[in-house]
Amino acid sequence: GESVGLHLPTLSVQEGDNSIINCAYSNSASDYFIWYKQESGKGPQFIIDIRSNMDKRQGQRVTVLLNKTVKHLSLQIAATQPGDSAVYFCAENMSGAGSYQLTFGKGTKLSVIP
Amino acid sequence: GAGVSQSPSNKVTEKGKDVELRCDPISGHTALYWYRQRLGQGLEFLIYFQGNSAPDKSGLPSDRFSAERTGESVSTLTIQRTQQEDSAVYLCASSLDAHGNQPQHFGDGTRLSIL
Numbered sequence: 624g625e626s627v628g629l630h631l632p633t634l635s636v637q638e639g640d641n642s643i644i645n646c647a648y649s650n651s652a653s654d655y656f657i658w659y660k661q662e663s664g665k666g667p668q669f670i671i672d673i674r675s676n677m678d679k680r681q682g683q684r685v686t687v688l689l690n691k692t693v694k695h696l697s698l699q700i701a702a703t704q705p706g707d708s709a710v711y712f713c714a715e716n717m718s719g720a721g722s723y724q725l726t727f728g729k730g731t732k733l734s735v736i737p
Numbered sequence: 738g739a740g741v742s743q744s745p746s747n748k749v750t751e752k753g754k755d756v757e758l759r760c761d762p763i764s765g766h767t768a769l770y771w772y773r774q775r776l777g778q779g780l781e782f783l784i785y786f787q788g789n790s791a792p793d794k795s796g797l798p799s800d801r802f803s804a805e806r807t808g809e810s811v812s813t814l815t816i817q818r819t820q821q822e823d824s825a826v827y828l829c830a831s832s833l834d835a836h837g838n839q840p841q842h843f844g845d846g847t848r849l850s851i852l
Binding site for chain 1: 741768770777778779780782785787828830832838840841842843844845846
């Protein structure tokens with residue numbers, strides 16, 4: 624199998640600072656995007672989603688930005704807390720084409736420094 | 738419970754044995770998915786069920802892998818004649834439907850270790 628996954632991109636952030644996690648998606652036809660958080664020993668947890676007719680969506684302490692021109696997605700976490708430490712995955716889907724499949728990115732590991 | 742439930746949470750078995758993994762989706766969710774996640778990697782799609790439609794088995798890595806689902810309830814993933822390369826976390830997810838613009842909700846997975 625691939626070894627690239629063992630070297631996940633890592634983002635280290637001081638507690639209280641804002642975090643920005645980036646994702647470059649692959650398919651220009653994708654029209655639905657999700658961010659998941661995965662803590663050690665747990666399954667991926669849904670954080671927030673966005674459809675391609677929007678370029679920004681806010682949740683509680685999180686904001687997702689979508690730039691379809693450059694196929695880029697970002698997750699912003701405000702006032703990062705130690706409990707935010709996890710691996711974050713973006714996922715894309717072509718719902719308009721009737722597809723149910725999610726394609727997941729490789730993940731980014733967020734480490735919060737207390 | 739309100740979430741996706743998987744059992745067992747951990748399974749250790751010898752090479753060559755068969756294993757059966759179980760998934761209880763969220764009540765009312767018609768779509769169910771199985772994924773495999775190797776250590777430190779992303780999710781690899783295995784199989785998908787939607788209601789009474791024929792499942793999409795396109796992600797199953799070999800004919801040693803099979804899955805069943807009864808109606809819109811429990812699903813089992815079976816791996817026959819296990820190999821060491823099958824060691825991974827097997828994750829199950831469900832969603833309200835399969836129209837693609839619904840988030841998939843995951844269980845905590847079964848950690849499978851083949852000795």
